[in-house]
Amino acid sequence: MEEKDQQIQKIDQEREKKREIDLNVLFPEKGYDLNRLFPDEGTKRLLYELRRNKRDIDRFIKSLHVEEE
Secondary structure: OHHHHHHHHHHHHHHHHHHOOOHHHHOOOOOOOHHHHOOOHHHHHHHHHHHHHHHHHHHHHHHHOOOOO
16 A cells, blocks of 8 residues: 555656746746746746737737738
């Protein structure tokens, strides 16, 4: 039973690593380490959602085929 618990903990740790957000990958144009600048996971998730929402909004605007005047 104890061995099973260890396996479950190991799987959970691997899943957590996969969920980690690397800000340097999200914003490659920046010249400094964003992960060190924003170490808090909540802030990282907020910036990730911001980037994703911006991308979704840009796609929506392009889908409208609106010409600029």
